[in-house]
Amino acid sequence: MDIRTGFFYLFSAVLLFAAFRVITARNPVHAALFLVLAFFQASAVWLLLRAEFLAISLVLVYVGAVMVLFLFVVMMLDIDVSSLRAGFWKHFPVAASVGALIALEMAAVLMGGFRPEEPRPMSAAVQAAAQGVQYSNTKELGKLLYTNYLYPLEVAAVILLVAIVAAIALTLRQRKDTRHVDASDQVRVKARDRLQIVKLPPTVAAPPAEPVTAAVENKA
The missing domain is CATH 1.20.120.1200 (NADH-ubiquinone/plastoquinone oxidoreductase chain 6, subunit NuoJ)
Structure with missing residues (x-):
C-alpha cells in the first residue's frame, strides 16, 4: 500500500x-x-x-x-432542541425506510462500477500526464460544463433564481404579528408631514383658587 x-x-x-x-x-x-x-x-x-x-x-x-x-x-x-426531538421516534420508521431505500439505490449504482469491464480509452488528463504535457483540469471542466452540459447548467441557474426570488418574497410578505413600513412612503415623505408647529401663548393665566372654607362646606 x-x-x-x-x-x-x-x-x-x-x-x-x-x-x-x-x-x-x-x-x-x-x-x-x-x-x-x-x-x-x-x-x-x-x-x-x-x-x-x-x-x-x-x-x-x-x-x-x-x-x-x-x-x-x-x-x-434560541433553538429549543428538546422540542425538535419530540417527534423523532414518531417519524423514525418513515425516515428509516427512506434511508434504507437510498442506501440500496446507492449500492446498486456504486457496485456496478467495480465490475470488470473492457478497458476504456484514456481521458485527456491521463494522456496529458503520461506525455508530460501541462494539463489544467479547471480549463477542461469549464469546457465540458459550458458545451455538453450547458442546458442543465442553465436549468439549474433558473431554479436557483426562482428559489432566491421565492425566499425574498416569503421574507417581505406582510404579517399581522410584525410591523411593516413601506419604503416608498418613507422616500416621498416631507418635513411638513412629520412636523407640526402649534402656536401657544407664552403665558397662561392660572385659574383662581377656590377658598378653603367654601370647599369644606361643599364637602360637608
Missing part, C-alpha cells in the same frame, strides 16, 4: 466519522462543526483525485460561506 492509498483511507475514515457525528450530535453547533470537518476531508479526497478546482470550491463555497452563515444563525437563534 503506497502513501496515496494510506491518505485515502485516513481521509475516508475521518469523513465517515464526521458524517456519523453530524446526525448523532445533540448540540446543533457541534453538528455544524462536524459537517465542516466532513467537508474538509471530502476536499482532501478530491485533491487525491487531482481535482484541485472542485476541492477549493468545496472549501470556499460550503465551509467559507454556507457553514459560517449557518453557524451564525444557529448561535444567534
Whole structure:
C-alpha cells in the first residue's frame, strides 16, 4: 500500500466519522462543526483525485460561506432542541425506510462500477500526464460544463433564481404579528408631514383658587 492509498483511507475514515457525528450530535453547533470537518476531508479526497478546482470550491463555497452563515444563525437563534426531538421516534420508521431505500439505490449504482469491464480509452488528463504535457483540469471542466452540459447548467441557474426570488418574497410578505413600513412612503415623505408647529401663548393665566372654607362646606 503506497502513501496515496494510506491518505485515502485516513481521509475516508475521518469523513465517515464526521458524517456519523453530524446526525448523532445533540448540540446543533457541534453538528455544524462536524459537517465542516466532513467537508474538509471530502476536499482532501478530491485533491487525491487531482481535482484541485472542485476541492477549493468545496472549501470556499460550503465551509467559507454556507457553514459560517449557518453557524451564525444557529448561535444567534434560541433553538429549543428538546422540542425538535419530540417527534423523532414518531417519524423514525418513515425516515428509516427512506434511508434504507437510498442506501440500496446507492449500492446498486456504486457496485456496478467495480465490475470488470473492457478497458476504456484514456481521458485527456491521463494522456496529458503520461506525455508530460501541462494539463489544467479547471480549463477542461469549464469546457465540458459550458458545451455538453450547458442546458442543465442553465436549468439549474433558473431554479436557483426562482428559489432566491421565492425566499425574498416569503421574507417581505406582510404579517399581522410584525410591523411593516413601506419604503416608498418613507422616500416621498416631507418635513411638513412629520412636523407640526402649534402656536401657544407664552403665558397662561392660572385659574383662581377656590377658598378653603367654601370647599369644606361643599364637602360637608
